[in-house]
Every structure is written in structure tokens, then in C-alpha cells.
Amino acid sequence: MTIAVCPGSFDPVTYGHIDIIKRAAKIFDKVIVAVLVNMEKKPWFTIEERTEFLRKVTEDIPNVEIVGFEGLLVDFASACNANAIVKGLRAVSDFEYEFQMALTNNKLNSNIETVFLTTSSENMYLSSSIVKQVGLLGGDISPFVPDCVKEGILERIKQRSSLK
Numbered sequence: 001m002t003i004a005v006c007p008g009s010f011d012p013v014t015y016g017h018i019d020i021i022k023r024a025a026k027i028f029d030k031v032i033v034a035v036l037v038n039m040e041k042k043p044w045f046t047i048e049e050r051t052e053f054l055r056k057v058t059e060d061i062p063n064v065e066i067v068g069f070e071g072l073l074v075d076f077a078s079a080c081n082a083n084a085i086v087k088g089l090r091a092v093s094d095f096e097y098e099f100q101m102a103l104t105n106n107k108l109n110s111n112i113e114t115v116f117l118t119t120s121s122e123n124m125y126l127s128s129s130i131v132k133q134v135g136l137l138g139g140d141i142s143p144f145v146p147d148c149v150k151e152g153i154l155e156r157i158k159q160r161s162s163l164k
């Protein structure tokens with residue numbers, strides 16, 4: 001059985017992530033989506049909230065499982081007996097950071113390979129940070145995220161503005 005771990009901060013999940021998860025689910029027998037901590041980012045949503053969004057938007061894909069984890073990705077992947085870590089590559093700008101992470105992970109555990117899938121062209125520009133920014137500035141985010149995630153972002157924006 002082939003198992004892939006699809007890691008990310010998913011803060012929150014976008015159509016770009018869903019595209020990569022769906023495509024990984026066609027290649028591997030099982031895809032475990034790992035919602036992890038990216039220490040370089042200040043998240044809007046808790047791991048539980050991010051996990052819940054992912055569960056809702058992937059409920060129609062039978063071989064996908066969603067798990068939250070606070071620790072090293074390679075430890076998680078090896079505990080899952082994963083054959084590979086799958087990541088989406090959007091543009092050249094992603095490459096340097098993703099390459100650095102793939103090499104570091106391989107150094108930490110040489111049994112775990114990183115496989116990159118190229119993002120479909122319509123999702124090339126998408127990122128969770130840009131979607132949050134568009135939402136904050138009153139733009140329509142429905143082309144970028146499923147309805148339940150859109151509601152979550154708009155709710156969070158309301159909470160943030162009431163705190164000011």
C-alpha cells in the first residue's frame with residue numbers, strides 16, 4: 001500500500017490545496033493530509049479549525065485522512081509509514097523554500113522522499129495569505145475557497161475588526 005503525507009499549514013485550505021490533495025489521491029492508495037505548525041507564520045485559525053475545514057472539503061475523497069500534528073514533519077511521516085511527502089509547486093518563487101525543506105527533511109530521514117506536483121495553471125497564483133488579504137480588504141474570495149472556508153474567513157475578519 002502506498003501512503004503519501006500531504007503537509008502544510010492550510011491557514012485556511014484553498015482550491016489550490018484541494019487540487020493537489022485530489023491529484024495525490026489518484027496516485028497513492030492513501031493520502032494523509034498533515035496540518036502542521038509553520039513557525040514562520042502567524043496563523044488565523046487553530047489547528048483544530050484548519051483540520052475541520054479540510055475534513056469538510058475533502059469528505060468526498062475516500063482515501064484521504066486529515067490529521068493535525070505539532071512536531072517534525074519527518075517524524076509524523078515515518079510514524080504513518082509514508083512512502084513520500086507530497087507538495088504542490090506553484091511557481092519559481094516556491095522552489096527555493098520547498099527545495100530547502102525537501103533537502104532538510106531528507107537529511108533528517110533519508111527514507112522519506114519528497115514528490116512535487118505542479119499546481120494546475122488556474123491555481124498558480126493562489127495562496128492562503130493572499131486570500132485572507134483580499135477578504136480583509138473587502139474583495140470577493142469565492143473564486144479561491146469553498147463556501148464553508150469563505151464563511152470562516154469572513155467570520156474571523158469580523159472578530160478581528162471588533163477587537164480593534
Ligand code: PNS
Nearest residue numbers: 007008009036037038071072073101104
Ligand atoms: O503551507 P506551508 O506553510 O508552506 O507548510 C510548511 C510546513 C508546515 C509543511 C513546514 O513548516 C513544516 O514541515 N512544519 C513542521 C515542522 C518541521 O518539520 N519543520 C522542518 C521542515 S524543514
